[in-house]
Every structure is written in C-alpha cells, then in structure tokens.
Amino acid sequence: MCGICGKLQLRDNAPAVSLETLRRMLGSIEHRGPDDAGVYRSSEVGLGHRRLKIIDLNTGKQPLCNEDGTVWVIYNGEVYNFVELRSDLVKKGHCFKSVSDTEVIVHLYEEFGAECVKHLQGMFSFALWDDNTKTLLLARDRVGIKPLYYCQTATTLLFASEVKAILAEGSIEAEIDPVSLHYFLTYFYVPGDRTLFKQVRKLEPGHYMIVRNGEVKIAQYWDLTFKKSTTTFEDAVAELDHLLSRTVRDHMISDVPVGVLLSGGVDSSGVLSYAVENTSQPIHTYTVGFDGGCTDERPYARAVAKVYGAHNHDISISAQTFWEFLPKYVWHMEEPVCEPPAVALYYVSKLASRDVTVLLSGEGGDEAFAGYQSYRNFAWLEKLKRWMGPLAGPLGTLSSSAFGDPESRYGKYGRLLQTSLDQYYYSHSSGPYEFFNHHRSELYTPDFKSSIRDVDALDVVRKRFKKVSGLSVLDQMLYVDSKTWLPDDLLIKADKMTMANSLELRVPLLDHQILEFAASLPSDFKLRGANMKHILKKALSKRLSPEILNRKKAGFPVPYVKWMSDDLRPAISEMLLDEQTIGRGYFNRKTIERILSTPAARSKYSKELFSLAVLELWHRTFVKKEVPCFT
Numbered sequence: 001m002c003g004i005c006g007k008l009q010l011r012d013n014a015p016a017v018s019l020e021t022l023r024r025m026l027g028s029i030e031h032r033g034p035d036d037a038g039v040y041r042s043s044e045v046g047l048g049h050r051r052l053k054i055i056d057l058n059t060g061k062q063p064l065c066n067e068d069g070t071v072w073v074i075y076n077g078e079v080y081n082f083v084e085l086r087s088d089l090v091k092k093g094h095c096f097k098s099v100s101d102t103e104v105i106v107h108l109y110e111e112f113g114a115e116c117v118k119h120l121q122g123m124f125s126f127a128l129w130d131d132n133t134k135t136l137l138l139a140r141d142r143v144g145i146k147p148l149y150y151c152q153t154a155t156t157l158l159f160a161s162e163v164k165a166i167l168a169e170g171s172i173e174a175e176i177d178p179v180s181l182h183y184f185l186t187y188f189y190v191p192g193d194r195t196l197f198k199q200v201r202k203l204e205p206g207h208y209m210i211v212r213n214g215e216v217k218i219a220q221y222w223d224l225t226f227k228k229s230t231t232t233f234e235d236a237v238a239e240l241d242h243l244l245s246r247t248v249r250d251h252m253i254s255d256v257p258v259g260v261l262l263s264g265g266v267d268s269s270g271v272l273s274y275a276v277e278n279t280s281q282p283i284h285t286y287t288v289g290f291d292g293g294c295t296d297e298r299p300y301a302r303a304v305a306k307v308y309g310a311h312n313h314d315i316s317i318s319a320q321t322f323w324e325f326l327p328k329y330v331w332h333m334e335e336p337v338c339e340p341p342a343v344a345l346y347y348v349s350k351l352a353s354r355d356v357t358v359l360l361s362g363e364g365g366d367e368a369f370a371g372y373q374s375y376r377n378f379a380w381l382e383k384l385k386r387w388m389g390p391l392a393g394p395l396g397t398l399s400s401s402a403f404g405d406p407e408s409r410y411g412k413y414g415r416l417l418q419t420s421l422d423q424y425y426y427s428h429s430s431g432p433y434e435f436f437n438h439h440r441s442e443l444y445t446p447d448f449k450s451s452i453r454d455v456d457a458l459d460v461v462r463k464r465f466k467k468v469s470g471l472s473v474l475d476q477m478l479y480v481d482s483k484t485w486l487p488d489d490l491l492i493k494a495d496k497m498t499m500a501n502s503l504e505l506r507v508p509l510l511d512h513q514i515l516e517f518a519a520s521l522p523s524d525f526k527l528r529g530a531n532m533k534h535i536l537k538k539a540l541s542k543r544l545s546p547e548i549l550n551r552k553k554a555g556f557p558v559p560y561v562k563w564m565s566d567d568l569r570p571a572i573s574e575m576l577l578d579e580q581t582i583g584r585g586y587f588n589r590k591t592i593e594r595i596l597s598t599p600a601a602r603s604k605y606s607k608e609l610f611s612l613a614v615l616e617l618w619h620r621t622f623v624k625k626e627v628p629c630f631t
Helices: 017-029 082-091 102-119 162-166 178-187 233-251 267-277 298-307 319-333 341-352 363-369 373-402 408-415 421-427 433-443 446-451 460-469 472-482 485-499 511-517 534-539 560-565 569-576 591-598 599-604 605-624
Strands: 002-009 036-041 043-050 070-080 122-130 136-139 149-152 155-161 207-213 214-218 258-261 282-289 311-317 358-361 503-504
Touching: 002 017, 002 122, 002 162, 017 036, 017 043, 017 162, 036 136, 043 070, 043 122, 070 102, 082 102, 102 122, 102 136, 102 207, 149 162, 155 162, 178 485, 178 605, 233 267, 233 511, 233 534, 258 267, 258 341, 267 298, 267 358, 267 363, 267 534, 282 298, 298 311, 311 341, 319 341, 319 485, 319 560, 319 605, 341 485, 363 472, 363 485, 363 511, 363 534, 363 605, 373 421, 373 472, 421 460, 421 472, 433 591, 460 472, 472 485, 472 511, 485 503, 560 569, 560 599, 560 605, 569 591, 569 605, 591 599, 591 605, 599 605
Parallel strands: 258 282, 258 358, 282 311, 358 503
Antiparallel strands: 002 043, 002 155, 036 043, 070 122, 122 136, 136 207, 149 155, 207 214
C-alpha cells in the first residue's frame, strides 16, 4: 500500500517537472508510505511514490521500470493474482528484477497496453509512463477501493492518491464548487467524478485515462452486470463457500503481519473464519467501543475471536475524543464525507498499527448480498405498488394526509407510494435528502440558491437507475449503491482512515469475482422474505453461531446522535453559529438556530448537523488554511 503523485506537461517545450515539486507533493502524503520514497523524471513527466512495505520488502522500490527503462510505473494497492500473471509473462519472455506485484503491471502493459487492467485481480490505482509513445496511463480498480484524483489545466495534468498532494504542487488554489456542495448536502458525500474542490476530479472506479499529445481520453473498462445463472440454491451456496475461502486466502498474501477488523457481525466474523483456515500464524483482531454508547460490539467480537483462537484487542473512544479528532478527520478525508463511524475506524486502525501492517475487513457484504433494511423495505414497497396498481397514488395521498407529519414514518411511506423508485431511493429516513428536500428553501441563502438553481442533485441517481431499469428492484438498488454510496462514501472512508495510520485495509468481500458472482444470483437467493443476505448466511451457517448469524446489524455504532444532541451541543452550536461560518454565505442563521434550539430537533437532525460541522472544518482547513497539516 502506497501513495502516488505526478505531473505531466501537456505542452511542448514546457519546463521539466522539478524535483522540489515532487518532494512537496510526496511530503503531503508521507503517511501513506513512511517506509520509502522515490521519483522518476523525464522532460515531460514527473512521477512520485511513497512506499508502505507489504510485499517484496527488499526489491520492490518504486518507481519501477521494464528492462530497457522505457516504461515506468507508480502504483498503490495489491494485485492478488500477480504470481500467476508473473508466471505467464515469464513464459512469454519477460524478464523480472523483483518479486513484487508492481512489476507485473509494467510487463502486462507491454503485452496488452491499457487493456492490461482487465487482467488484474485486486485493488489499485496506478500511473504508467510509456516513454516510447509519450503516453501516460492512469487507472483505478473496478470497485473504487483505491482513490485517484486529477486536475487538468491548460498546460498540465496533476494526479495523486490524495487531493492534498495536488494542492502541494502549488499552481492551483483550493476553491469550493457550489454544485458539489449541494451534492454533499444531498447525499452526505460527493458522488461521481466530482469533488468539493472546484478544479479537482476523481477518476471513477473501473475507468482508465490515456493522455497522449496533450489529448486526454477516459474510458470505462469494467461494469457490474447482472447476467443470471441457472444454478440451484444448494450449488450456489457451495460455490460461494469455495469462492470466499479462495478470495480470503488471496487477500492474505503479504510479507508482513495480517490482522482482522472485527465487529462480531456476520461479515467480519466470516472473514475471520476463512483467515484462520488459511494461515498457520496467530491472528490478531481489533474492535472499538464507545463511552455512553447504546450498543457495544466488543463482547461479540471477543466471543468470536475466542472461538477461532484469535488474539482480540479493543479500544473505547469518548465524545470529547470524537470532537477533538474532527479537524484531523477532515484533513485526512479531504472530500468531505459525513461518516461518523470513520472516526472509530481511525482509532481502531491506530490500535492495530502497533501489531500489523495489513488488516482484513468485512466491508462490502451488505452491498454484494443485500444486507441493508432499505433493500428489503423498498423491494416490499415496490411489490405493494404493483399490487395496488392505479390505487397506489390516491392511497399514498390519503396516508400522507392521515398521518399529518410528512416526515413521520407513515407519512413518508405514503408519499413514496406516489413516486418512482429512482425518485425516492435516496429519500428514505436514513438519508439526508429527506431533510434538505423539506428545509432547503429555509436553509440556503438566496445567493447560494441562485448559484445552483439549474441543478437537480438527484439526476446522479436517476441516470444510474435508468441504465438498469430492466433489472429486478433489488438488483437496481444494489447496482446504484455499487456506483455511488460504496466507492464515494464507504471506500473513501476505509482508505483514508486506515492510511492515516500507515495501515493497508483489504476488503475480500468486494473482490470483483465475488461481486460478479453475487450479481449473477436470483434476487431471492440474497433477499428471501425478511431474511437479508440469505445465501451468505447459509454459506457461513457451519462456521458461525446462530447468535452471530441472526444479530441485528450494528457495525461500529458511534453514538453520535446522543453526542451531537447533548455532550457536544455547546461546541457544535458555537461552530455553526460563528460569524465566520455564517459569513460563508451558504446558510441562514435562523434555520440553524432553530435546529439547534431543541433536543428533539438536534437528535432528529444529528447527522445533518455533523455534515454542516464537517463542511465548515473543510472550509477552514483547505480554503482558509486555518487548521494545521497533520503529517
């Protein structure tokens, strides 16, 4: 696991990229790779690499080149099938000088060009420079486990694992993009290729970029498809068990110690069970609890660790620790993302970094096998709408009126009976659109409303739904989440918070082979009645106890609702009502005062308040530069 950065001159006769520029960029992401640093420069391009040693500790230094020094690569991630790929390439006459997975990319490129990405099983973002054709290739893994940002100007292309490295180059200033701000307040994250930085974009998952002769082209090389198999449920269970075992084994390849991030839930416990089978070394597990929390995962994690003979470690964090960490959280997250559990992930990663360099996580089981209640609830709702036929609309209107409050549970579902899936999917009670849909006119200032008057943030979701409109309701939701919530929220959080502690997080349940297998299954294999993740639980039923299999999903449940309403109320009120904050010109003071004024409102809109606090800290950190760097 590493950090990459670089600069490409897009015009002829431009000055060469300076060593000092690359050093500044690399210095901003030292936490991603504290073990080593390296650069490559030619007349057109400069490549920089920070290394966290995982595989081939002695000869895996980057940038790395082919035999004659004409193809160079910098790479962040892991390729789990590199041993097989290397063997095939050696048979074709390629010569290797290391045993690292990185060198495989160079020789694959020599064989297949940009299509080399299709041969890689793993998580990655990389930049490859072909000096023969003066071509730069940037690529990102299929699911978006590893980030890759870029900024194109009239004269240069900047790129890096983190935005702060692009800013460190020095030629662009951090400016806020009003449209992206509106997206953030709609989704709690910025979807698609946008970021909150006006000039910075994300290379989307499953895409690569080719830059040649000053021309930039972006192409998609992978998408999640739902071609259904005809397998029986019993055969699918057996195949899934085999696939999970093989995938976890692949994800354990490492020359440094590997641990498991354990919540005591189905996904992480399942990963631990396969990990124990695939190593003779003792496994260390890590979990987190919270002072004053309603749910404590630690007893469950300890029990599961004991069953598998793992050495369990846990930590607890308080409301004060949570609040004091937020400036550092924003600096590392960059985008930003409103994910309170990310704070917990930072501290449990910090705990783990004392013993291991690689962590396995159960992240992704819900997105692959339908583990969220929203999947079940909305699938049922769509069935109800089909059953009601033309009566659905009038009955929805009646229900909304009868229960008064449009934001109550029954009032909400009454409205949903009147609208299409793509309209209401991000309006469910756990989503921010509910709040901003009803209070946007009160919250936004006239000037800010004017700056986004032609923008409908939900178009992002509508376009995704339109692409898969012929699929089952469940598969539509799974597809949309795999393109939005998963890469732009969960995986950004996972990467940034673990790399902040120089720790590599691997997510075997998001291996593209598992995602493709899950997508090939009939919907009722994944969601059967009220039973979510049906086939995954069946595959794990001989490994995990009924208590674990039937546990209500929690997943590091940070008690931020209580904290934001009680413990942290004075601090968050001071920040959001500060003259500097109001002076940004985005929000009306009276609306924020009203939300902060009563415990009921603070509790109901706790995540919205958290998002506004994160946004303000982002502004102070990157635009006003009032918060120190945390390297």
